[in-house]
Each structure stands twice: as C-alpha cells, then as structure tokens.
Amino acid sequence: MQERAEASMLVTGSIDIAPDGTLSSMAIDHRQELPAEVASLIDRASAKWRFPADPSGDADTRHVTMTLRIVARTEPDGAYRSRIRGATFGDRKLDGQIRYKSRVSPRYPLFAYQNRISGDVYLLMRVDASGKVTDVAAEQVNLDTVTEASMQAQIRRIFAETCVNVAKYWTFDVTGAGNLADGAWLVRVPVHFGMVQDRATQNYGKWLVYVPGPHEPVRWLGKYNYPQPASNTDALPGGSLQPVQNQLAVIGPLDGE
Structure with a gap:
C-alpha cells in the first residue's frame, strides 16, 4: 500500500x-495558494492543449470549468516528480438539463469513522427520463489513508456499498432528452467521506495522501448495450454531477508531452 500511495491535490479553474x-486562455483558481511547481x-x-473543434459550428469561444488531479511521488531514481493524472472539463451547454431533486447523503460508515479512514467514492449511475436512478455502481474508491491491504479492500467495499444503497433512491429533475441514445442520462457523482467537513476549502493547494483504488468495470452497462466509459473518474470535484457523454477531453497527453 505504501508503494501505491502518492501525494495529490485537486486544482480548479476555467479555460x-x-x-x-x-x-x-486558461485561469487557475486561487493560483497564489498553489505550490509554484504545480502552477508552472x-x-x-x-x-499545448488542443480540443476537438466545436461540432455545432458555433463561432463563439467556449468557456468551460476545469478540474485537474495533480499527483506527485518519488521515482526509483530518487527524483520527486509531479504530473497531471486526470482532468474533467465541464460544458456550459449542459447546465440546467439535469440536477438533483432529492438526495440523501450517505452516512459515514462506523468502522471507517472509528478508524479515522477517509476516502472518495466515484459513482456511475443511469437516470431515466423521469429522473429516477435505474442502476448505480461504484466505479472507483480512493482512500486518504495508508493501511494494511486487507483493511484497504474492506473499507473500499464498505464505502462503495454505503453509497450505492443510498444513491439508488436519489431523484433528479431532467429537461429534454438525456445524453444517451435511449433518452436516459449516464452521470458520475463523487462522494467524499472525511474528518474535515470543508476539505476542499481548507486543503486547497495542499498535498494530501492519495491511494487510488482499482477501476471496476460496471456490469449493468451491458444490458443497455452501453460501452464502458473512459476511466478518468477521480478528477471530479466533490459534490459535482458530471454527465459522462459530451465531456470534453484534451487531444493528446494532459502533460503536453
């Protein structure tokens, strides 16, 4: 587990x-709070970033939000190296088309709380045209704590089951057709479990322990003939609602190399 642990931070902004x-243009939120090497x-x-041309033929510049997952670790040669591990770019054209109607937050699992283990669960869910969740699964569970491998697996399972059991009862307000051919929505939602309530504000620009979990295939996608979506899940800001289709992506490596 120690070998898999990295230092990580989420950086937000817009492009x-x-x-x-x-x-x-590109703007980083609270640039002055970031380590100089991260901003650089x-x-x-x-x-060096390039994106697909606007398929609508619109002549206007697209203004979208940006969230980057920056990670750093010591390489075998002893060098301390940081990189951009993942990114999500929002699309303002999706604003207001799907939003929460009823959402009960999952309770912190007692075992994880007693052992002071924090983590993030990344849910993938299908929302039908009426706004009901028809299927939901945990794609990935990352932890902020290094423990024994057996406990890591146990905590990931507990976090995942806790979120899935609650999220399947969430409802949404949807406008118009979804982002799938059958009219449904395929969305990702990150859920954070942590000792600090306002982690995003208090820890912005600071390195945190980051133990990425395995990316799990979602089995129910097959019954709808949906392909497995790209596995870039853990660059989502907490509490966000991210439609999977229509996501913008950089053409080429995020690090620009």
Whole structure:
C-alpha cells in the first residue's frame, strides 16, 4: 500500500476554447495558494492543449470549468516528480438539463469513522427520463489513508456499498432528452467521506495522501448495450454531477508531452 500511495491535490479553474479547438486562455483558481511547481506544470501543459473543434459550428469561444488531479511521488531514481493524472472539463451547454431533486447523503460508515479512514467514492449511475436512478455502481474508491491491504479492500467495499444503497433512491429533475441514445442520462457523482467537513476549502493547494483504488468495470452497462466509459473518474470535484457523454477531453497527453 505504501508503494501505491502518492501525494495529490485537486486544482480548479476555467479555460476558453476557440471554435477550432485551440486554447485561447486558461485561469487557475486561487493560483497564489498553489505550490509554484504545480502552477508552472499547469501553465506548461495547457500551452499545448488542443480540443476537438466545436461540432455545432458555433463561432463563439467556449468557456468551460476545469478540474485537474495533480499527483506527485518519488521515482526509483530518487527524483520527486509531479504530473497531471486526470482532468474533467465541464460544458456550459449542459447546465440546467439535469440536477438533483432529492438526495440523501450517505452516512459515514462506523468502522471507517472509528478508524479515522477517509476516502472518495466515484459513482456511475443511469437516470431515466423521469429522473429516477435505474442502476448505480461504484466505479472507483480512493482512500486518504495508508493501511494494511486487507483493511484497504474492506473499507473500499464498505464505502462503495454505503453509497450505492443510498444513491439508488436519489431523484433528479431532467429537461429534454438525456445524453444517451435511449433518452436516459449516464452521470458520475463523487462522494467524499472525511474528518474535515470543508476539505476542499481548507486543503486547497495542499498535498494530501492519495491511494487510488482499482477501476471496476460496471456490469449493468451491458444490458443497455452501453460501452464502458473512459476511466478518468477521480478528477471530479466533490459534490459535482458530471454527465459522462459530451465531456470534453484534451487531444493528446494532459502533460503536453
């Protein structure tokens, strides 16, 4: 487990994308709170980012939100190296088309709480045209605590089951057709379990322990003939609701190399 642990932080901001897919500007939220090497890494990488051209033919610049997962670890040669592990880019065209109607937060599992273990569960769910969750699964569970391998697996299972058992009863307000051919929505939702209530604010720009869990295939996708979505799950900000289709992605490596 110690070998898998990395240091990690989520960095937020926004970008402006020209109609041809080139980046016209990039802004990092609270840049002054980030380590200088992280801000420099993002500046260098974003200078080489390219996106698919706007398929609508719209001549306007697209302004979208940005969340980056930055990780750092000591390499075998002893060098301390950071990189952009994942990214999500929002699309303002989806605003208001799907939003929470009724959502009860999962309770912190007692075993994890007593052992002071924190983590993030990344849910994948299908929401039908009426706003009901028809299927839900935990794609990945990351932990903020290094423990024995057997406990890691146990905690991941407990976190996942806790979230799935609650999320299947969530409801949504949906407008128009979904992002799938059958009219449904396929969305991701990250759920955080932590000792600090406002972790995003208190720890922004700080390195945190990060033990990524395995990315689990979602079995129920097959009954709808949906393909397995790309596994870039853990660059989502906590509490967000991210439609899986229509996501923007950088053409080429995120690090720009």
